[in-house]
Amino acid sequence: MAHFSVSRRRVRKGILTTTIAILVMLLLSACNGDPQAQQTAIQSKAHLDSLLAHAQNIGIPNDMLQPIIYQEAQLSTTNAPIGVFTDQPATSYYSNLTQRYQILTVQLQGLEYQVTQQLDYQATLDLQKFEGALSQRQAQGFIEAKTFADQLDQDQNLLAKAQYPKDYIQISYSARRSIQALHLMGPAYENLVSLQQTIKQLQASHLDTTALLQEAKEDLQLFRTANKPEDFTQFIDRMNAQLQETVVFSSQAIPYVGAAKLKQFSDDINLAKKYGENVTTFQQRLTADQAALNKARTIGDYLKVSTQIDSDIASIQFILTQGYANYLLKQYHQEVANWGNTHQYHDSYDGGTYNLDYEYDQQGIGSNADAAVQSAQTIDDHQSATDLISNDLLHLKAMEADYNDKTPWDQPHATDIQLMKHYGLYGPSSGEVFVVSFVEQTLRYYVNGKLVRAFYITSGQYAKPSPPGLWQIVLRQSPTKFKSSEPKGSAFWYPDTNINFAMEYHYGGYFFHDSWWRANYGPGTNFPHYDTGGDETFAGNGSHGCINMQEQQAGWLYANSSYGAAVVVY
Numbered sequence: 210m211a212h213f214s215v216s217r218r219r220v221r222k223g224i225l226t227t228t229i230a231i232l233v234m235l236l237l238s239a240c241n242g243d244p245q246a247q248q249t250a251i252q253s254k255a256h257l258d259s260l261l262a263h264a265q266n267i268g269i270p271n272d273m274l275q276p277i278i279y280q281e282a283q284l285s286t287t288n289a290p291i292g293v294f295t296d297q298p299a300t301s302y303y304s305n306l307t308q309r310y311q312i313l314t315v316q317l318q319g320l321e322y323q324v325t326q327q328l329d330y331q332a333t334l335d336l337q338k339f340e341g342a343l344s345q346r347q348a349q350g351f352i353e354a355k356t357f358a359d360q361l362d363q364d365q366n367l368l369a370k371a372q373y374p375k376d377y378i379q380i381s382y383s384a385r386r387s388i389q390a391l392h393l394m395g396p397a398y399e400n401l402v403s404l405q406q407t408i409k410q411l412q413a414s415h416l417d418t419t420a421l422l423q424e425a426k427e428d429l430q431l432f433r434t435a436n437k438p439e440d441f442t443q444f445i446d447r448m449n450a451q452l453q454e455t456v457v458f459s460s461q462a463i464p465y466v467g468a469a470k471l472k473q474f475s476d477d478i479n480l481a482k483k484y485g486e487n488v489t490t491f492q493q494r495l496t497a498d499q500a501a502l503n504k505a506r507t508i509g510d511y512l513k514v515s516t517q518i519d520s521d522i523a524s525i526q527f528i529l530t531q532g533y534a535n536y537l538l539k540q541y542h543q544e545v546a547n548w549g550n551t552h553q554y555h556d557s558y559d560g561g562t563y564n565l566d567y568e569y570d571q572q573g574i575g576s577n578a579d580a581a582v583q584s585a586q587t588i589d590d591h592q593s594a595t596d597l598i599s600n601d602l603l604h605l606k607a608m609e610a611d612y613n614d615k616t617p618w619d620q621p622h623a624t625d626i627q628l629m630k631h632y633g634l635y636g637p638s639s640g641e642v643f644v645v646s647f648v649e650q651t652l653r654y655y656v657n658g659k660l661v662r663a664f665y666i667t668s669g670q671y672a673k674p675s676p677p678g679l680w681q682i683v684l685r686q687s688p689t690k691f692k693s694s695e696p697k698g699s700a701f702w703y704p705d706t707n708i709n710f711a712m713e714y715h716y717g718g719y720f721f722h723d724s725w726w727r728a729n730y731g732p733g734t735n736f737p738h739y740d741t742g743g744d745e746t747f748a749g750n751g752s753h754g755c756i757n758m759q760e761q762q763a764g765w766l767y768a769n770s771s772y773g774a775a776v777v778v779y
Contacts, residue, residue: 604619
């Protein structure tokens, strides 16, 4: 009887255990939610992960992705709620989870678009700055700028093909390094010149400078092959070390070198005085240096005096370069005004009178010269301004000479050849050169020093002149569409215009291009005039700064020229 009771209790206990297990299984089944909702959430997360990996691969900066990555990680730590006898809470959880992943996906896609556009714009700005820095060094006559011109050409091509943020980041990085290298080129060259001058002083003292001359030769080669910021930094360090060595080497020649340096200091003072600078302090220093040099008896004395003279010479360089920049600027404006006032175009269309050299006046590059002088802060800045003004004067004088040249417009002109020789662009392997004459409204195309073809053109009007100078073709597009940078209502606004052949020669949108809307080209078309198109006659004027050409001629020039072709405009 007792055995029977124990068995019954065991049976009841087993039934209870089985019942609880079944209930647990039912509960667990209920909390899993709709399998389709769970699968959709898993797929949404996988899609987001795939897009994140893609964003990282195309170069979206990781710090910009972090907020989305963090939010996804937070979602991954959550769990579906447990529902009793119903799967609705879990199903809602997975539906909400899917929605959150989809929101993050949309945010990621928007971020990818925004970052790509921002980096595209920044790369374009960096290339424009690169082009500006390169143009400045080219105007100064640095043949070493050719390497950077090739790099700019390469970067422009990469920009045209770029798709992803990493592409634009690499272009900006390359452009900024080139800009930095171009900025360092100035002080590096000054150090090279300083060393060369020191060697000349030592030669004047009848010292053996064979080793120094060999070093200087190697230095010049290093300077010409430098193309990275670190190249120029190392070069400057090398120059400083060599200059220090020459101080020790020249101890025996210090009395002679001291006298030569005093003469240089005196000459610099006289020049600064000529430029209108106050030189009273420097004249006092010159007197003191002369007295100290006369009293010197030992090498130590001479070294001390020599160092002081070096310091005084260095101290006058700023006002000397500043004074010369202002002096040259004044001469430039006087030349522009004097020649322009006596060489004018009398317009029968509007009755106006225009100075023929307006491209060099304030509405043209004259304002650039003013800005360069006014914004100059350092010796290098003033020297750059001086180089810019000297180059502007060179082109102005060429235009003045060309005005009196009676050679037919479609034949080589003496001024073309003089300018090409000046820039090293004339010879059997000098390559392509576009030469534009404002007074003739003519473009002459040379290859290896030989005239290939000439065209009548229309350059920038009085209020929007084309920029004179030495440039190069930096962008080619065929076809393209020009969009006005001026707002509607401006006298210079124009609707979107289809262009068949466009070759940019100066940053800021200055192109050689066809102008199918024009009928007339050549002398006078850069001023207000009647333009005759078939049976119609309508008002015409010069361009907005571009060089306009007849369509078929622009097509020929486009097909027969290439990237990097030199452009001389005067």
